[in-house]
């Protein structure tokens with residue numbers, strides 16, 4: 001359908017104006033009206049046409065101008081309402097459509113931004129992004145927490161000013177310079193010692209030019225610690241195995257050389273070799289026990305245990321050993337100690353290791369006291385012995401594998417240094433805990449096991 005637009009209205013206006021002029025000029029020529037009337041009629045006609053032009057064109061244009069200014073300022077909710085049926089209406093409809101499209105795009109962009117932010121926030125790895133000048137654009141929460149910084153204050157600053165690490169700074173600079181991804185392991189000392197595997201990648205913009213660099217930081221501190229512990233463990237085991245083996249092979253060689261002729265020395269040598277073999281067997285047994293305990297899938301039997309009975313039996317077996325060293329063995333067990341649930345053999349092992357240590361590290365003529373009682377829903381067992389005690393600096397380490405305060409003495413006594421490590425594992429497996437106190441007068445190992 002034909003719609004008379006603004007253009008046709010304007011042309012029609014000008015034609016009418018021209019015709020009015022011609023008519024008034026003709027009338028003036030024929031002296032029907034005076035020249036003054038011609039001017040009055042012309043001004044009135046121009047005024048009327050100007051009025052309609054303003055109403056139809058300038059008014060809607062003003063409205064569109066206000067609306068587009070608001071759109072530029074980010075207000076996209078409003079709509080232009082133009083009642084007339086002309087090109088202005090079409091323009092307003094187009095602008096309203098543009099605003100609607102912009103609104104939808106803004107919603108999509110903010111949704112995408114929120115999604116990206118949620119991913120960055122929930123990431124277990126650290127992420128840092130820099131612009132092409134090496135200034136911080138963004139740091140995700142895990143990095144903020146690790147380095148005790150925040151994006152707001154660090155934004156726009158150089159990475160070296162915020163995360164004071166020269167190696168990281170060099171890595172990011174190199175990626176910015178070479179535009180190639182790089183990765184390396186970096187040690188951080190502050191605020192806590194940590195090791196990160198850092199993967200830095202150039203950030204490429206739409207027109208294929210580099211707009212910055214993003215680095216993913218994966219915390220490998222625990223893995224490194226475990227690897228160190230493992231290699232330390234292997235070194236310790238090898239050392240522990242080598243000592244008795246060297247001794248056995250030494251005595252064997254001497255015997256094979258035929259240097260030793262008398263039966264007495266041969267018997268003594270064989271005795272030592274037997275002792276060393278026993279030690280090797282114990283060492284392997286203890287290592288197996290420890291590895292079983294450390295295996296989370298250990299099938300440990302939960303049976304009711306009468307701990308009083310276990311303690312009593314253990315003490316009985318150690319009586320001859322104590323008597324040999326002239327050590328007084330005291331046993332105090334409170335009445336009606338409730339049963340606990342767990343593995344009887346493992347709990348027995350704990351008692352054996354603790355009482356064995358107590359007797360082993362008490363000088364002749366000393367005292368060993370074992371007490372058992374109930375303390376706030378726990379069974380508490382204390383194994384106390386007189387003696388020189390354990391030096392303060394060694395106390396936190398006695399539960400470590402292979403740790404021995406006096407290596408030579410422990411080895412002479414046939415110790416493997418694994419006894420207390422086994423004790424700690426068993427107690428913790430049963431939901432309890434163990435602690436040690438020591439002074440120049442003696443040492444006390446106390447453990448608690450929950451009976452509920």
Ligand SMILES: Nc1ncnc2c1ncn2[C@@H]1O[C@H](COP(=O)(O)OP(=O)(O)OP(=O)(O)O)[C@@H](O)[C@H]1O
Nearest residue numbers: 357358361404405406410415416417418419420443
């Ligand atoms: N009651 C104690 N008094 C003094 N020192 C102790 C006592 N118990 C343990 N220690 C010290 O702690 C170290 C570690 O003990 P642990 O029982 O783990 O190993 P070990 O007795 O040397 O060998 P193992 O028990 O494997 O035969 C011992 O070498 C010893 O130096």
Ligand SMILES: [Mg+2]
Nearest residue numbers: 353357419420
């Ligand atoms: Mg021991």
